[in-house]
Amino acid sequence: MPARSRLILPLSVAGLAVLAFLAWQANRAPAPAAASGGGGGGGAAVVVEVAEVRTMALAEEALAVGTLRSNEAVVLRPEVSGRISAIRFEEGQMVRRGVPMVELDAAIQRAELQQARAALALAEADARRTEDLFQRRFVSGSARDEAVSRLQVARAALELATARLARMSLLAPFDGIAGIRQVSVGEYVKDGEALVNLEDISVLKVDFRLPETLLPRLQPGQALEVLSDAVPGEVFAASVQAIDPLVDAQGRAVLVRARLDNAAGQLRPGMFARVRLILAERPAVTVIPEEALVSTAGDVQLVYRVDDGRARQVAVRTGLRRDGMVEVLDGLTAGERVVSAGQLKLRDGAPVRVAAGG
Template sequence: MILMLIAVVVIFGGVFAVKAIMSKGMNDFFDTMPQPAATVTDWTAKQEEWIDAQQAVGTFVAINGTDVTTEAGGVVRSLSIDVGKPVKAGTVLAQLNTANELAVLKSLEASAKLAAVQRDRWQALARDKLVSQAEAEERATVAATSLAQVEAQRALIAQKTIRAPFDGVLGIRKVNLGQYLNPGDAIVSLQALDPIYLDFTLPEQRVGQVLPGAKIRATVDALPGQVFEGEVTAVEPQIDPATRNFKVQATLANGEYNLRPGAFAHVGFDTGDARKVVVVPQTAISFNPYGNAVYVIQEVPRAEGERDMQGKPLTGKKLIVRQRFVTTGATRGDLIAVVEGLKPGERVATTGLLKLRNDAEVVINNKVPPVTDAQPTPENR
């Protein structure tokens, strides 16, 4: 019995010993097995001259823009609205029916004429002491009142001729012939388009960086590739306490009416002199809470005894990456400025950063090069 127990212990001990030896051998094999090279794209850091610039978004606003309305009610008798056409200030746009008002005007003019005759007659009698001066003054007051009523009626008739209040471009009319209009009803939109305002806001940190006379650039999504230039004409003196922003207004020429009130705009303006910076694609930066880094690609000689995945010896040189912390600056499109930590001419990895580590071997494949457009435009824009 004892011999059997000893035999069992020896057998199981041998089995466990063999397994331990095999496990150690496999671990040693995997520890020494060469890692496959990671495939990355690369970019050579270069030096460029960048002008410190700021970006904002804004909205175009007409210098004068309104819905033309009527001060007096009435039925539309005629319309002279050329939709989408420019008009001059004072151009007649609509005429309301004035038949009743003209009839009343004739009656008032007759009364005013009679009152003027009576005034003159009583003034002559007062000079001859045939009537009192008070009676003559009463007749003069009646004549003046009658004349004022005539002027008021003429003003009412004039209100029923609707004119363009300023030079501008007409929109789509909102009324029809025979329609009754109440005071304040909109007839047509009128917008002064040339020049045009561009309103945008900036954070309070930018106070003093943008002043009246500063040049600005604007682009709109509807006109890709076109840049419109203007200058700042007004800066709001008060900062909004809720948003900590302040308003800025620029004026741009708009002779072709390409820019329309209400349109969204991208605004850019320079805030300093040109300076030299080292730039790389933004995809080359590994953004981390503990600091931003790049993977610099370097060529080094292979270590003695290096082998590939099939166990064949490797000689010559290889490409490896080394992580380097950098200080980044402004961005411009797909590019970013590296203020410290990188020199012009150094190569950095631009894709596959998540699979990289210090001294990892890499293979360069630039069949799909990194995007490096300083002013990118979406294809579906």
């Protein structure tokens, strides 16, 4: 019995060693080929989403930001000093061209005008009498010339008095909306002092800058769209009015001015505006979703095209990008399918399976 016990212990140890060796060999065995996610052979197919290469109309455009300005704008300032005798407009209301807006006390100027008229009447009568006497040879030619000269001086004095009186009344130079006045009736104002602003906002101008590289493609009359954060969701049609001949040497940009209709009064001068200038309309452009692109070293862009159940790497050359779509200039044709999701698991030639609904 003791001899048998001495044999059992070595045999047990040997058996455990054999089992440990077999387990170690099993762990060293390579994984089955079917466990590999990529590869070109008979591996398991990778589930992906695909998108069809299609054509669509695409506008070639330039984006910029600008500022809205009044079609016409002026700050009324008196040319002479004086006391305000009347204010004939309501703030924020429409004012017609030629209507008096502010009047200064013109009592002295009216008196000077009456004096000039009386002097002119006297000079005219004197000139007639002198001419009559000259015709009858009672006065010399020099006397007649002096009378004519006095008449001309009197006429000039009347024109001067009329102009001085007119300067005491500030008229609206165009149809527009009156701003907030800075003065009151009875206030004494100096020449050049700001009284009120007048803005014509029935039509607005929008000034914006574009890179100098676009200058050959700009021309008056081009269509553009204007958007403002103050009126979300609204798109206002405009057209290029003028292009500044001078390019800004600091920013290498050219100033462009466009006009847009604002009859509804939704926009106001001074507002920030986003501008979309349409440079060209392209009716049939080959496009794919942006998420289908795979960037690589050296800025080379690839896509995975699905051919007969396998993913094939294709180098593409891209162009415009718009609303999540990117133009493909070379490498794909309409109707082909590209992988739009799941590219990270793919290699060239890997089998793929399109996800349900993909």
